[in-house]
Amino acid sequence: MSGPPSILVIDDEPHTRTLLQVTLGQHGYHCLHAATGREGIALTLDREPNVVLLDLGLPDLDGVEVTRLIRDRSSVPIIVISARGQESEKIAALDSGANDYVTKPFLEGELFARIRVALRSAHPDETVAPTGTTTIGDLSFDFDFRRVVVAGEQVHLTPIEYRLLGVLVRSAGRVLTHQQILRQVWGPAHAAETNYLRVYMKKLRYKIEREPAKPKYLVNEPGVGYRFRVPT
Amino acid sequence: MSITQVAFHGRLRLSGIARFRGYLAALAVVALCGAVSVAGAPILQTAAFIMVFPLGVLMVTVRHGVGPAVFTAAGGVLVFDYIFVPPAWAFAIPGVKDGLTLIVMVVVAAVASVLAERLRRQAEKARRHAEVEGLRNALLSALSHDLRTPLTALVGASAALCEERLEVGQRRAFTHMVAEEARRLNRLVTNLLDLTRLESGRVRVKQVPQTIDEVIGSALCRLERQLEGRCVRTNVPEHIPMAAFDPVLIEQVIINLVENAMRHAGASSPIEIASRFEVDSILVEVADRGPGVRSGDEERVFEKLYRGPSAVGDGGVGLGLTICRAIVTAHDGRIWLENREGGGAIVRFTLPVRALALPRVPMELTSAWETPSQ
Numbered sequence A: 001m002s003g004p005p006s007i008l009v010i011d012d013e014p015h016t017r018t019l020l021q022v023t024l025g026q027h028g029y030h031c032l033h034a035a036t037g038r039e040g041i042a043l044t045l046d047r048e049p050n051v052v053l054l055d056l057g058l059p060d061l062d063g064v065e066v067t068r069l070i071r072d073r074s075s076v077p078i079i080v081i082s083a084r085g086q087e088s089e090k091i092a093a094l095d096s097g098a099n100d101y102v103t104k105p106f107l108e109g110e111l112f113a114r115i116r117v118a119l120r121s122a123h124p125d126e127t128v129a130p131t132g133t134t135t136i137g138d139l140s141f142d143f144d145f146r147r148v149v150v151a152g153e154q155v156h157l158t159p160i161e162y163r164l165l166g167v168l169v170r171s172a173g174r175v176l177t178h179q180q181i182l183r184q185v186w187g188p189a190h191a192a193e194t195n196y197l198r199v200y201m202k203k204l205r206y207k208i209e210r211e212p213a214k215p216k217y218l219v220n221e222p223g224v225g226y227r228f229r230v231p232t
Numbered sequence B: 001m002s003i004t005q006v007a008f009h010g011r012l013r014l015s016g017i018a019r020f021r022g023y024l025a026a027l028a029v030v031a032l033c034g035a036v037s038v039a040g041a042p043i044l045q046t047a048a049f050i051m052v053f054p055l056g057v058l059m060v061t062v063r064h065g066v067g068p069a070v071f072t073a074a075g076g077v078l079v080f081d082y083i084f085v086p087p088a089w090a091f092a093i094p095g096v097k098d099g100l101t102l103i104v105m106v107v108v109a110a111v112a113s114v115l116a117e118r119l120r121r122q123a124e125k126a127r128r129h130a131e132v133e134g135l136r137n138a139l140l141s142a143l144s145h146d147l148r149t150p151l152t153a154l155v156g157a158s159a160a161l162c163e164e165r166l167e168v169g170q171r172r173a174f175t176h177m178v179a180e181e182a183r184r185l186n187r188l189v190t191n192l193l194d195l196t197r198l199e200s201g202r203v204r205v206k207q208v209p210q211t212i213d214e215v216i217g218s219a220l221c222r223l224e225r226q227l228e229g230r231c232v233r234t235n236v237p238e239h240i241p242m243a244a245f246d247p248v249l250i251e252q253v254i255i256n257l258v259e260n261a262m263r264h265a266g267a268s269s270p271i272e273i274a275s276r277f278e279v280d281s282i283l284v285e286v287a288d289r290g291p292g293v294r295s296g297d298e299e300r301v302f303e304k305l306y307r308g309p310s311a312v313g314d315g316g317v318g319l320g321l322t323i324c325r326a327i328v329t330a331h332d333g334r335i336w337l338e339n340r341e342g343g344g345a346i347v348r349f350t351l352p353v354r355a356l357a358l359p360r361v362p363m364e365l366t367s368a369w370e371t372p373s374q
Helices: A014-026 A037-047 A063-073 A087-095 A108-120 A159-170 A178-185 A194-208 B003-014 B016-040 B052-064 B066-083 B096-162 B168-199 B212-222 B247-265 B320-330
Strands: A006-010 A030-034 A051-055 A078-083 A100-104 A133-136 A139-142 A147-150 A153-155 A175-177 A218-221 A225-228 B232-235 B271-278 B281-288 B335-339 B345-352
Touching (some): A014 A030, A037 A051, A063 A078, A063 A087, A078 A087, A087 A175, A087 A178, A100 A108, A133 A159, A159 A178, A159 A194, A159 A225, A175 A178, A178 A194, A194 A218, A194 B212, A218 B212, B016 B066, B052 B096, B168 B247, B212 B232, B212 B271, B212 B281, B247 B271, B247 B320, B320 B335
Parallel strands (some): A006 A030, A006 A051, A051 A078, A078 A100, B232 B271
Antiparallel strands (some): A133 A139, A175 A225, B271 B281, B335 B345
């Protein structure tokens, strides 16, 4: 695709739309906007934007519904805009195909970080084995030789820890819900075992973070899931 | 459960000692009734002094509730039987006449104590209601002031920004004012929404086990920008067990405590966050090296709308610690503040670790599911 990436904003608040249009324009994106869920779905299919920013509180359709309807026909990355305290709605949107979320009121930097990640990894194909080495900050993850190096030192991980970190690294920068991680690491039969996940996340944090209670990479999103943060 | 009810709950739980005292009182009343009836027996008829016992039951009920009242009634029956039912001064199975007296005594005691208990509850409820109402009014008036202050600045500054004729310096000052006041409003609204959520009873303390280190971590991530350039030390050992708590609310507690430390302790004060396991609960502490609080105010800082002497005009609203206490109490924990030796304040809170079905570290070798790379 040629030209600047286009971003569709679906939000019924005119001020939020204006604000996003101006800031997106300043960052070199082309901005489309819709005030209702139906209009947003139509525009998504018609204009094929590169990213959709979707407010969860629309007047006509439930945000989760909009996500599902878009996902039926398009794989465009969807970033949900939600309020704090709407954890279950966030999870529902993520589970029905949204890629990430930001919590209102968001800071510009946070939003653009999410957009960049969404543009980079529009839809990682989870059935294809990753290869090569991914380096993020001072951590490098070698998928071929199953080696993890942090600050120049190799870290010894158990098979599950390795798999868990691999899943997070492959989706670096993007939030993954507890269920999504459990399904990918332990298999669909164990999607409800959040306790296992917490135990292993903790082990992993104590192995790769210098200050585990002030993590640089393995960030918790309370009530939703985890994010492998890409330092800026 | 409302904040005030949460506070009352704490008080009710403390009344375990009070209840013990109720039973002691019941014992004393039984002894007294026995003594009075023995003293009165030569002068009066049994039917008259027998009424001493229900009177005792009634008194115990009014002051100490149903449990001690039942205890008194049972004690009364035993004493009556022991002293008066022939053979005297021995336990015996009563005849028809004495049996009837005993039954009447028990029924009178029961009815009286039920009525008295109902009365006591109504009085208590009315008192609580009045107290809640008073708090709510005070809160409302203070809040409307606190909400209007940033709004006034926002309305004024943004209107000024709409004007074309502003100098560059003024424009910059107003822009910063808008940003600062909007942040303040956001903080206030976040706290208010928490308060509303707690008041409306929509907060269920989730019984999902959490690890404390990741909640401390996410709180520090959310504060990262504000903490930039400040020395923040964490000390959270790996082997702290899980506890059931609401991660969003406990994160807010930690955020409020760290923000408090930032506001009151000055830019150069380091902030230390530590956690450890103690007997049956997890302890979390947030410490600074600021001026601390005025000696004697350690408990008052948790009151609604309390503002420290250094807090005037700092953008705080005097709700942060109140909300912390409400959240921690709703988790059956405790929160308190101490001045540190060598200067500074330290706030500690506990979260009980109930007998949880902790995951046996499992599933390390799952053969049914392999990564695609294998």
